[in-house]
Amino acid sequence: MARTAPSRAQVAPVQRVAPWRDVRMRGIAAQVVTVGAVATVVIYCAHNAIVNLEQRGIATGFAFLRREAAFEISSTLIEYSPASTYGRALVVGILNTLLVSFLGIVLTTIFGTLLGIARLSSNWLVQRVTGGYIEIMRNTPLLLQLIVWWDLLRVSAPLPREAFKPLPGVFISNRGLNLPIPVWQPIYLWMIAVLLAGAIATAVVAHRMHRRQELTGKQFPLVWTGVALILGPPLLLFLLAGAPLELDVPVLQGFNFVGGESVTPEFAALLFGLVAYTSAFAAEIVRSGILSVSKGQTEAASALGLRPSWTLRLVVLPQAVRVIVPPMTSEYLSLTKNSSLAVYIGFPDFVSIANTEANQTGQVVEVIAILMAVYLTISLTISVLMNFYNRYVALVER
Amino acid sequence: MTRFSMLRFGIAACALTAVVWSAPASAGPTLDKIKANGVVTCGVNTGLAGFGMPDKQGNYTGLDVDICRALAAAVLGDATKVKYVPTTAQQRFPALQSGEVDVLARNTTWTLLRDTDLGFNFAPVTYYDGQGFMVAKKLGIKSAKELNGATVCVQPGTTTELNLADYFRTNKMTFKPLVIEKLDEVENAFFAGRCDAYTTDRSGLAATRVSKAPNPDDYVILPEVISKEPLAPAVRHGDDEWFDIVKWVVFAMFDAEEKGVTQKNVDEMLKSDDPEIKRMLGVTAGMGKALHLDDKWAYNIIKQVGNYGECFDRNVGKDSPLKLDRGLNALWTNEGLMYGAPIR
Numbered sequence: 001m002a003r004t005a006p007s008r009a010q011v012a013p014v015q016r017v018a019p020w021r022d023v024r025m026r027g028i029a030a031q032v033v034t035v036g037a038v039a040t041v042v043i044y045c046a047h048n049a050i051v052n053l054e055q056r057g058i059a060t061g062f063a064f065l066r067r068e069a070a071f072e073i074s075s076t077l078i079e080y081s082p083a084s085t086y087g088r089a090l091v092v093g094i095l096n097t098l099l100v101s102f103l104g105i106v107l108t109t110i111f112g113t114l115l116g117i118a119r120l121s122s123n124w125l126v127q128r129v130t131g132g133y134i135e136i137m138r139n140t141p142l143l144l145q146l147i148v149w150w151d152l153l154r155v156s157a158p159l160p161r162e163a164f165k166p167l168p169g170v171f172i173s174n175r176g177l178n179l180p181i182p183v184w185q186p187i188y189l190w191m192i193a194v195l196l197a198g199a200i201a202t203a204v205v206a207h208r209m210h211r212r213q214e215l216t217g218k219q220f221p222l223v224w225t226g227v228a229l230i231l232g233p234p235l236l237l238f239l240l241a242g243a244p245l246e247l248d249v250p251v252l253q254g255f256n257f258v259g260g261e262s263v264t265p266e267f268a269a270l271l272f273g274l275v276a277y278t279s280a281f282a283a284e285i286v287r288s289g290i291l292s293v294s295k296g297q298t299e300a301a302s303a304l305g306l307r308p309s310w311t312l313r314l315v316v317l318p319q320a321v322r323v324i325v326p327p328m329t330s331e332y333l334s335l336t337k338n339s340s341l342a343v344y345i346g347f348p349d350f351v352s353i354a355n356t357e358a359n360q361t362g363q364v365v366e367v368i369a370i371l372m373a374v375y376l377t378i379s380l381t382i383s384v385l386m387n388f389y390n391r392y393v394a395l396v397e398r
Numbered sequence: 399m400t401r402f403s404m405l406r407f408g409i410a411a412c413a414l415t416a417v418v419w420s421a422p423a424s425a426g427p428t429l430d431k432i433k434a435n436g437v438v439t440c441g442v443n444t445g446l447a448g449f450g451m452p453d454k455q456g457n458y459t460g461l462d463v464d465i466c467r468a469l470a471a472a473v474l475g476d477a478t479k480v481k482y483v484p485t486t487a488q489q490r491f492p493a494l495q496s497g498e499v500d501v502l503a504r505n506t507t508w509t510l511l512r513d514t515d516l517g518f519n520f521a522p523v524t525y526y527d528g529q530g531f532m533v534a535k536k537l538g539i540k541s542a543k544e545l546n547g548a549t550v551c552v553q554p555g556t557t558t559e560l561n562l563a564d565y566f567r568t569n570k571m572t573f574k575p576l577v578i579e580k581l582d583e584v585e586n587a588f589f590a591g592r593c594d595a596y597t598t599d600r601s602g603l604a605a606t607r608v609s610k611a612p613n614p615d616d617y618v619i620l621p622e623v624i625s626k627e628p629l630a631p632a633v634r635h636g637d638d639e640w641f642d643i644v645k646w647v648v649f650a651m652f653d654a655e656e657k658g659v660t661q662k663n664v665d666e667m668l669k670s671d672d673p674e675i676k677r678m679l680g681v682t683a684g685m686g687k688a689l690h691l692d693d694k695w696a697y698n699i700i701k702q703v704g705n706y707g708e709c710f711d712r713n714v715g716k717d718s719p720l721k722l723d724r725g726l727n728a729l730w731t732n733e734g735l736m737y738g739a740p741i742r
Contacts, residue, residue: 057635058495058517072575074549082563132695152591174592175549255594256549256574265592334496346578346587352554355488356577359555362516364492 007100013069020123049365064361065090071356073348077263086357093353100270100349101336101378107275108335112282117312119287137280140356145277148267150345157265160252169249171257176264178250178257187241191234198230205229266347269324270339277336287326288318329386333379350374417574428500428633429690430725432473437481440466444581445483447605448714448722449505449525454681459484462503464709465631465648467702472695477702480737482515486579488555491516493636494617501631501644506597507557512632519632522652524706525714526735528623529561531601532607535618537594542622543649548573551584551593553577559597561625571742577680585610599627599723601714608719643689650696652738653678656729661704664697678724678741685741 019025052058065087072082080088109213123381137145154174160166164175169180182188197289202225210218238244249259289296293316301311358367399716420697433440443450464677467477483499494502495517497633505527506512508520531550533539542565552559554577578584585606588596596603600619607614631648633641653659657675659667667675675681679697686693703709709715710727728734 053517053635056495056517057514059515071554072559072563072566072573074574074576083568114442154587155590159591174590256548257568259545314553344583346583350575352579354561355579356554359488359491360511361562362491362512363493364495374551 006068036075038157051302053365058362060363060366062366063367064357064363067361069357072352073120075267075348079083080210086361089357090350090370093348093350095194096348097336097339097342097350098378100267100274100339100342100347102341103271103334104274104335105382107271108278108282111275111329113286115279116286116290117178117251120290134280134283136282139150140350142273142277143344146273146341146345149273149276150265153265153269160256163252169260171250171252173257175256176262176268178260178262180247180259181261183248185244185246187237187244190339191237194231194233194237198233202226202229264347266342266345269345270342270347270349274335274338278331278338279332281334282328285324285331286320288322289322290316292323293319296319318393322390322395325386325390327394329383329390332386333381336382337375337379411737424711428637429473429643433725434703436474438466438470438473439481439483439498439500440469441485441490441493441504442466442482442503443670446505446581446602447609448601448718448720449605450482450484450503451609452482452484459593459713461713462505462631464703464713465503466501467698468647469644470693471698471702475692475698476693477698477708481553486581487553488579489520489704491555494518494632497634500633505602505629506632507599508630508632509557509626518632518642519635519636520632522648522738523735524648525601525626525629527599527601527627527629529558529597529625529627530595530603530686531620532588532603532617533594533620533638534591536578536617539620542624543569543571545573547573548576548594549576549579549592551576551588552598553581553584553598554579556598557625557627560596565624569651573582582730599629601720604720604722605714637688639662643691645691646741647695647699649738650678650699650741651703651706651709652736654696654700654727655707655736656731656738659700659705661700661708662702668697672742 041286050060053107063324065084069084069086069089070082070084071089073080073092075142076101077094079089080092115134118126119134121127121130157172157174160173160175161383163171163178165171171178205224205225209222213219214217247260250257250262252258295317298311300310303314306314306343339349340351343352343355352368353370360362361367407498419673442458442460445451446460448460450458452458463482464484466480470478470479480600483493484491485499485502485504488552489583490502490504490506491512493499495609502518503524505525508523508603512518513620515518530543533545544565548563550573552562552575559575559577562573562575572613576587578587584596587593589611596606598606600623603619607617607619612619631644633644653674657672657679659675659676659722666677667680668679670676673682679700680693683693689695692698707729710724713725714720716721722735724732726735728736729739
């Protein structure tokens with residue numbers, strides 16, 4: 001006789017339970033009550049705020065974003081004048097914050113990695129000096145460090161009329177670093193397009209050559225090929241077009257330099273201060289990542305005859321990256337938010353401009369809401385990107 | 399849970415929601431709060447010589463500070479019962495809007511948007527000022543119209559910032575602003591040479607030059623006055639009683655100077671036959687009560703703080719390091735603009 005699985009009718013009958021004794025229903029009810037309580041608190045606070053604002057005759061709403069700003073901003077990445085709107089001023093601030101954050105993150109990663117590796121060096125002096133640097137930077141307040149950087153850059157540089165001239169057209173004064181920049185030519189657009197094409201081509205070649213190396217062991221001079229592919233064609237295009245290069249050189253006119261590109265001491269102080277501070281934390285994260293790779297890996301690699309630099313690059317760092325990425329994400333977010341300290345040293349970042357607008361229009365609640373929304377967006381974007389990378393390097397276990 | 403306890407829970411939840419929806423919390427009348435706490439909370443400057451500045455022991459002095467003290471003398475009978483809240487240019491308006499301070503006496507310009515959008519009422523002007531520029535003498539500049547392309551130090555969130563942009567736009571000049579929130583840092587940046595010019599109210603320029611410049615004679619205030627800056631104490635919308643009190647405290651100080659009542663002679667003036675003085679000092683009852691204050695409100699002000707002229711001379715005038723002229727700030731009887739409404 002074939003064995004059959006017990007049919008449903010032979011299983012013990014389901015007990016009918018009253019709704020308030022049913023565990024699932026109780027769970028749902030608890031969630032509804034909690035959500036209701038939170039919603040009540042939020043609605044109460046919003047209602048309270050709106051009633052109070054109306055009672056005191058304070059304007060509400062976001063219409064102020066279309067009004068004329070009437071104040072000037074010193075460093076802008078896009079066109080801006082006092083006749084522009086408040087909304088545009090906020091956009092200028094967001095771009096400034098993004099610029100500082102992006103450069104800060106890139107420089108912190110580079111500098112922090114180098115510092116972390118140096119801290120593990122077998123050279124006693126290098127190890128101690130980096131250790132001392134890291135301890136000082138981590139244990140003093142960031143605002144204090146920013147002020148020190150700003151004072152150094154401000155006080156040590158001369159007035160524009162007596163500026164340093166290390167190279168023709170380059171001026172260093174207490175108004176900042178003034179550089180000549182090339183004037184935009186139409187051919188530059190083609191050069192950028194060709195450069196991007198070269199980058200994609202390099203990526204494809206790299207992928208192919210790695211596969212070939214895994215299969216046959218033959219190596220390929222990827223670095224030189226990459227340089228040639230990326231830089232060669234744009235340079236060729238430039239020369240073929242007759243090398244059109246027109247420099248916009250800064251010239252001292254009256255009080256300040258006119259023309260060229262300038263890097264203000266405020267921007268430089270903010271960037272250097274943030275990078276110096278955050279890279280100390282990043283160095284410790286990198287060091288912990290490298291130390292997390294078991295020593296057996298390093299020993300096996302050197303037993304196989306790999307040079308120490310190759311061991312670091314090919315064996316240790318790829319495994320260390322898994323440990324490094326999550327805390328590094330926190331450091332990136334921390335750097336982005338710390339850039340709001342720019343308001344103290346006079347760099348017009350997003351918080352500084354939003355503060356000015358809150359003051360001029362009196363609509364503090366709306367401006368703070370915008371502030372929080374923008375920072376939330378930037379931070380979540382950084383987190384999402386880093387999480388993609390994290391999953392890409394994660395160990396895929398069987 | 400039994401059916402009955404669920405019902406009770408439901409009723410309690412509904413009752414809580416009803417209560418919560420009905421009455422939003424809002425600040426009660428300011429005068430009651432001050433009398434209950436026994437102190438007037440006053441928003442002042444973080445450190446502007448002559449208007450609101452702490453000395454080494456942390457005691458505040460200045461023209462705006464004297465207005466705060468006059469309020470405390472009028473309401474609580476004791477000019478020392480003031481809590482000073484130092485505010486930067488950016489913090490001052492949220493501090494007043496939120497109720498953190500009762501009155502803002504912080505060299506704040508009376509403008510339309512501040513009167514309406516920000517929800518403030520302005521008491522009578524205590525100092526008529528105008529915006530100007532200060533530059534180092536060695537730049538050789540004689541007029542503000544020569545400042546094309548200059549870097550100008552300015553505080554954010556002020557009318558100064560807006561007037562500066564307007565002035566340069568009107569005169570078709572360009573400039574680079576250096577915007578720093580803390581007054582100390584702005585002054586340091588200017589005296590370190592980071593910016594070519596410093597702009598704020600001319601009284602502020604004089605105060606900064608006297609108190610912070612390494613050598614005051616190396617700096618010159620340019621002759622152009624590019625805006626009107628009527629500086630007045632501010633209170634919130636929605637409290638007429640408190641607005642009246644602040645208004646009449648200021649008027650009392652003007653009227654006292656007009657009638658010649660000073661800190662020294664106020665006790666003798668109690669015996670005066672002048673009906674205006676009798677009403678002002680509370681010999682004739684009724685004025686204080688109408689303001690919901692003690693009838694000796696104006697007497698306390700003059701005895702403990704002084705009349706407007708004495709406050710002016712002591713803080714920004716001839717008895718102070720700033721040595722500013724009365725100018726527009728003299729009484730209307732002396733070709734100035736200070737005019738107190740009659741106390742009757």
